[in-house]
Amino acid sequence: MNQTIWVGAVAYDPKVVGIWEGMRRYFVEEAGLPVEVVLFQSYEAQVAALLASPGDRLPRIDIGWNTNLAYIQADAWSDHRCRPIAMRDTDVGWMTKIVAVTGGPVASLADLKTRTLALGSRDSGHAAILPVHFLQRDELVEGKDYQTLRFNTDLGKHGDTGASESEVVRAVLDGRADAGAIGSPFWNAVRNERLVPEGALTEIWTSPSYNHCMFTARPDLDPSLEQRFAKALFGMSYDNPTHRPVLEAEGLRQWIAPQLEAYSELREASAQQGFLTRPLA
Incomplete structure (x- = not known):
């Protein structure tokens, strides 16, 4: 009898239900892999379920579809025994952008001194944790060299909803902040979808690149099940008209093997800012 693989994902948006209905249908009907999906309201709950022991009074999952922060937390709190499985092609090469009003007083990082950054x-790696980290490396320290205006509108979702980035852009446009930090995908959407008047905002700084989401296996998952899951993922094709709607909804063209080097900056930043301190049970 085939063992069911329990996969966790965070319901940061109603579309997540449809995405995972499509993913489960592919796993079960086409890949012949018994998969069930558990949707969580936060990545904290999902990571706890990924690390739960059989006797714990918690749900227990085999694999989590994690943000970069959740992956790093699971890795740290399992003593590096959780295993990365796969990521999207679009998880590679994310960057943080700092934007400001075009023609305004902030045209470079040096201009941020004594000013306000939204x-x-x-808990968003791209819109909070990493910008503070990178600016500190450039000798701009939060609370000392510049002030921050924070929008904690989707805590637990690690910035997946984009709601806090929308608030950042609004604050820059209406003058509550002199500049704002957002992820490169959101900045691309702002420009391509004309979410603000054309030319209203200018990119004044771009961070080094880093990676985003990661399928993560619990430490004691049977390696053969992990391998079957990965093989099924890699078997999805953008050229297959049945697979394409699911892949497009999840924002990728291809599942790829883990690329781990580009998580080091977030790991360092998360440790410095207290995100790797494990919550008490």
């Missing part, structure tokens, strides 16, 4: 949710 940040997204404090």
